Amino acid sequence: xxxxxxxxxxxxxxxxxxxxxxxxxxxxxxxxxxxxxxxxxxxxxxxxxxxxxxxxxxxxxxxxxxxxxxxxxxxxxxxxxxxxxxxxxxxxxxxxxxxxxxxxxxxxxxxxxxxxxxxxxxxxxxxxxxxxxxxxxxxxxxxxxxxxxxxxxxxxxxxxxxxxxxxxxxxxxxxxxxxxxxxxxxxxxxxxxxxxxxxxxxxxxxxxxxxxxxxxxxxxxxxxxxxxxxxxxxxxxxxxxxxxxxxxxxxxxxxxxxxxxxxxxxxxxxxxxxxxxxxxxxxxxxxxxxxxxxxxxxxxxxxxxxxxxxxxxxxxxxxxxxxxxxxxxxxxxxxxxxxxxxxxxxxxxxxxxxxxxxxxxxxxxxxxxxxxxxxxxxxxxxxxxxxxxxxxxxxxxxxxxxxxxxxxxxxxxxxxxxxxxxxxxxxxxxxxxxxxxxxxxxxxxxxxxxxxxxxxxxxxxxxxxxxxxxxxxxxxxxxxxxxxxxxxxxxxxxxxxxxxxxxxxxxxxxxxxxxxxxxxxxxxxxxxxxxxxxxxxxxxxxxxxxxxxxxxxxxxxxxxxxxxxxxxxxxxxxxxxxxxxxxxxxxxxxxxxxxxxxxxxxxxxxxxxxxxxxxxxxxx
Amino acid sequence: xxxxxxxxxxxxxxxxxxxxxxxxxxxxxxxxxxxxxxxxxxxxxxxxxxxxxxxxxxxxxxxxxxxxxxxxxxxxxxxxxxxxxxxxxxxxxxxxxxxxxxxxxxxxxxxxxxxxxxxxxxxxxxxxxxxxxxxxxxxxxxxxxxxxx
Numbered sequence: 001x002x003x004x005x006x007x008x009x010x011x012x013x014x015x016x017x018x019x020x021x022x023x024x025x026x027x028x029x030x031x032x033x034x035x036x037x038x039x040x041x042x043x044x045x046x047x048x049x050x051x052x053x054x055x056x057x058x059x060x061x062x063x064x065x066x067x068x069x070x071x072x073x074x075x076x077x078x079x080x081x082x083x084x085x086x087x088x089x090x091x092x093x094x095x096x097x098x099x100x101x102x103x104x105x106x107x108x109x110x111x112x113x114x115x116x117x118x119x120x121x122x123x124x125x126x127x128x129x130x131x132x133x134x135x136x137x138x139x140x141x142x143x144x145x146x147x148x149x150x151x152x153x154x155x156x157x158x159x160x161x162x163x164x165x166x167x168x169x170x171x172x173x174x175x176x177x178x179x180x181x182x183x184x185x186x187x188x189x190x191x192x193x194x195x196x197x198x199x200x201x202x203x204x205x206x207x208x209x210x211x212x213x214x215x216x217x218x219x220x221x222x223x224x225x226x227x228x229x230x231x232x233x234x235x236x237x238x239x240x241x242x243x244x245x246x247x248x249x250x251x252x253x254x255x256x257x258x259x260x261x262x263x264x265x266x267x268x269x270x271x272x273x274x275x276x277x278x279x280x281x282x283x284x285x286x287x288x289x290x291x292x293x294x295x296x297x298x299x300x301x302x303x304x305x306x307x308x309x310x311x312x313x314x315x316x317x318x319x320x321x322x323x324x325x326x327x328x329x330x331x332x333x334x335x336x337x338x339x340x341x342x343x344x345x346x347x348x349x350x351x352x353x354x355x356x357x358x359x360x361x362x363x364x365x366x367x368x369x370x371x372x373x374x375x376x377x378x379x380x381x382x383x384x385x386x387x388x389x390x391x392x393x394x395x396x397x398x399x400x401x402x403x404x405x406x407x408x409x410x411x412x413x414x415x416x417x418x419x420x421x422x423x424x425x426x427x428x429x430x431x432x433x434x435x436x437x438x439x440x441x442x443x444x445x446x447x448x449x450x451x452x453x454x455x456x457x458x459x460x461x462x463x464x465x466x467x468x469x470x471x472x473x474x475x476x477x478x479x480x481x482x483x484x485x486x487x488x489x490x491x492x493x494x495x496x497x498x499x500x501x502x503x504x505x506x507x508x509x510x511x512x513x514x515x516x517x518x519x520x521x522x523x524x525x526x527x528x529x530x531x532x533x534x535x536x537x538x539x540x541x542x543x544x545x546x547x548x549x550x551x552x553x554x555x556x557x558x559x560x561x562x563x564x565x566x567x568x569x570x571x572x573x574x575x576x577x578x579x580x581x582x583x584x585x586x587x588x589x590x591x592x593x594x595x596x597x598x599x600x601x602x603x604x605x606x607x608x609x610x611x612x613x614x615x616x617x618x619x620x
Numbered sequence: 621x622x623x624x625x626x627x628x629x630x631x632x633x634x635x636x637x638x639x640x641x642x643x644x645x646x647x648x649x650x651x652x653x654x655x656x657x658x659x660x661x662x663x664x665x666x667x668x669x670x671x672x673x674x675x676x677x678x679x680x681x682x683x684x685x686x687x688x689x690x691x692x693x694x695x696x697x698x699x700x701x702x703x704x705x706x707x708x709x710x711x712x713x714x715x716x717x718x719x720x721x722x723x724x725x726x727x728x729x730x731x732x733x734x735x736x737x738x739x740x741x742x743x744x745x746x747x748x749x750x751x752x753x754x755x756x757x758x759x760x761x762x763x764x765x766x767x768x769x
Contacts, residue, residue, distance in 0.1 A: 069623050
């Protein structure tokens with residue numbers, strides 16, 4: 001059941017208060033990303049500086065966090081993104097989410113800015129601000145793992161769960177992330193920089209309250225049944241080889257971004273494949289709290305120059321720090337992802353920014369002197385690693401790169417924006433939009449920029465639901481359906497890795513929701529939450545100044561053809577995303593959403609979605 | 621998952637009330653620990669009010685709730701950290717193997733990873749024997765013994 005309590009913390013005044021929020025008011029947004037976005041919309045002054053004290057940082061667990069409903073120990077972090085200037089919503093998981101719930105809150109809302117680095121400690125109803133820049137356990141400057149351990153040691157109890165930023169967040173690197181529970185990250189859209197700008201180093205939570213459910217008798221068999229299915233064949237990909245198995249698949253589809261998207265296949269793909277990494281580098285597999293899938297692949301380099309490097313690895317960080325750099329050394333990729341993780345940076349954006357810098361160097365736009373003597377050619381993993389360190393400390397060229405590719409390209413100029421592979425400021429995930437057209441559309445229209453998680457178009461492309469070679473208006477419908485379902489997963493807190501285990505997802509999830517919260521919920525009501533949440537995110541962006549010109553792809557995706565693979569394996573004809581093609585898909589998408597031809601939301605639609613209160617702000 | 625379902629016996633979920641607790645030791649060690657059902661339980665000997673006894677039938681620790689005052693000596697004494705003091709009632713509780721259930725303990729049932737099992741020493745030994753026979757004989761008809769008698 002919901003606690004119907006939102007904890008508001010003002011860092012400027014160092015005060016906190018609890019505000020009631022009725023369960024009925026939460027239900028249309030479910031929790032997680034939906035609730036977080038609604039709280040952001042309601043509390044953020046329009047046009048606020050993302051790195052200013054006015055920005056609102058919301059932490060919102062899903063409504064099932066703290067129950068053993070499989071994979072739902074997840075929380076959303078939502079704020080105005082310093083990378084995109086639009087809605088920044090990112091998900092993380094494991095103990096922190098349900099510990100915050102057990103402290104008795106449905107969400108935590110942080111505003112203001114502390115005058116010195118602080119750690120926020122929440123233990124049930126007690127809220128404490130501790131200095132983070134002095135004392136025996138000085139937190140400032142520590143990497144995310146060390147900060148977590150130090151704060152927990154200082155608080156003297158394992159019952160505390162800690163979310164912290166690393167040095168990158170403190171330096172307000174625009175793609176800094178927030179880490180919790182030794183390696184889970186709210187990674188994308190730079191929310192760690194927001195936390196850093198607020199001088200908030202860490203948030204420790206401890207909860208002793210009990211998560212009550214409306215009907216334990218109804219819930220218990222459902223929980224056991226769902227857990228069994230989650231451990232079954234539909235999640236074997238994630239448990240077995242893990243998402244890193246995508247390397248060879250995408251390489252075959254000419255969709256494995258290589259050398260900053262100059263190529264769609266990588267001659268070294270075999271060496272960095274999931275198969276190779278599992279065989280030679282796997283230490284063990286780990287699960288989040290309350291998850292029967294256990295997808296985390298903890299990899300370790302045991303020998304060579306990177307011996308001892310150890311990190312959790314997934315496909316997107318891997319692509320961003322191997323094929324995208326033209327690097328085929330798995331140990332170097334493990335070291336690179338470890339470096340980014342410890343510093344508290346989104347590995348996708350960090351890797352993509354380094355790849356962009358490599359291309360600038362090869363083209364002579366940035367010189368050896370600009371890099372303090374480094375020669376970051378494609379394939380030079382050492383230089384890539386050194387750049388990551390520089391970015392985390394904003395040292396030398398790192399200060400420029402810490403701004404992300406969009407802002408860095410604006411400064412470097414000379415056409416470098418043409419190959420800055422970002423949309424709205426967010427760097428692309430590892431799926432080439434030229435050979436995966438629904439994904440390309442998702443990147444273009446996605447509310448948080450070029451993201452594969454909120455607008456997961458790739459699944460329509462790879463599973464054959466849409467023609468991945470030729471974009472049509474129908475791609476817009478396919479994408480909308482995927483986005484709506486993703487929004488519900490992100491708000492209920494389900495992990496998308498179990499999307500395959502449901503028969504009738506809406507019926508099952510509605511039943512779980514009823515039994516857990518005691519509120520009325522039907523499959524139809526639940527399904528309607530998807531469009532509502534997606535429209536709300538869009539409404540937020542419109543209020544922050546979005547226009548149709550923001551829904552675009554970088555020139556490289558539109559002009560530079562992907563060459564066929566060097567070994568003849570990739571028989572795909574060279575292709576681009578054509579202007580007319582993208583235009584048709586975007587038109588189809590806006591129409592499917594019920595938006596105007598230039599992507600605005602009609603007032604009548606906002607009213608129909610139950611958001612009449614915001615219709616005046618943003619509706620047309 | 622085991623912590624959650626164990627705590628559910630009180631209505632609602634709270635891992636702090638669970639009799640089985642998860643330990644994660646970084647970077648790569650994870651284990652769940654519950655009452656070991658010791659033959660010579662230190663918790664029993666430590667209790668100054670003699671409110672812990674061992675069931676002669678099932679071997680589980682029995683706590684006399686009327687006598688226990690939550691002093692926590694048993695918590696100090698248990699080498700496995702398997703004794704819980706419930707915050708609300710302030711008395712001790714320990715794993716009772718879900719003896720109120722006909723089925724397996726809740727934690728074992730929910731552990732779809734198969735990491736938990738409720739076994740007697742004899743059953744463990746029997747399983748081990750079967751494993752070694754399967755591993756040694758079925759695939760290649762190899763001799764079973766790898767040790768010298």
